[in-house]
């Protein structure tokens with residue numbers, strides 16, 4: 001009887017926790033990361049740069065493991081990047097059994113806080129995928145990313161979002177609230193491309209492209225503009241004439 005009551009209490013508290021959980025992360029708990037069988041993925045976990053947590057870990061519902069930063073295992077690495085106020089979890093050799101819920105957790109004064117939750121789906125042909133999960137461009141230049149989606153997502157909302165502040169650009173939206181430095185064009189069939197123009201160093205960081213609730217992360221590196229060397233040659237023979245060579 002006591003055991004039954006205990007079990008009942010346990011289920012009630014789990015349900016309560018689930019309801020609370022859904023309320024706290026509404027909009028983000030329905031993010032589904034789709035990865036090809038055998039593939040790998042890196043997920044960024046941002047934390048407060050002004051008040052960095054004492055402990056950070058990657059929680060897996062699959063085996064209920066907590067992997068603290070900085071751990072490197074054969075199929076999983078959890079690495080802290082204090083210079084970017086984030087840690088990353090890289091999962092490799094993903095198999096169907098790894099499908100499930102995962103979270104980024106930070107601990108301050110022994111108090112754990114879930115900062116990000118996702119559902120990972122390992123699929124033979126992923127709902128949303130990218131050719132490369134890392135792109136780079138020069139300051140002032142352009143970069144383009146192509147995101148592929150399966151036929152079931154043709155009519156879903158297509159977005160390009162920044163992880164850090166969770167701000168998004170939406171395909172097909174022409175209102176002025178969207179910045180013209182990001183253009184999204186959707187072929188309506190199997191992919192959309194994101195063009196970021198006039199890159200700035202501050203654009204560097206983690207983004208994701210999504211179709212409906214399915215998403216895939218991409219890391220953008222922005223390198224400093226290449227210096228243009230200008231050689232000035234003043235020719236003595238013809239006073240006043242100046243030739244310039246640009247490289």
Ligand SMILES: *[C@@H]1O[C@H](CO)[C@@H](O)[C@H](O)[C@H]1NC(C)=O
Pocket residue numbers: 073074075092093095
């Ligand atoms: C890593 O993944 C491979 C492929 O699934 C598996 O054979 C291997 O046992 C895994 N390693 C560990 C330490 O789990």
Ligand SMILES: *[C@@H]1O[C@H](CO)[C@@H](O)[C@H](O)[C@H]1NC(C)=O
Pocket residue numbers: 140141142197198
């Ligand atoms: C960047 O894209 C814009 C808009 O498509 C284009 O006008 C510009 O020439 C591109 N710049 C470079 C360096 O490719």
Ligand SMILES: *[C@@H]1O[C@H](CO)[C@@H](O)[C@H](O)[C@H]1NC(C)=O
Pocket residue numbers: 178179180181
């Ligand atoms: C676009 O965004 C950048 C910063 O992200 C900002 O400096 C710029 O003013 C924005 N442009 C428009 C038209 O909103």
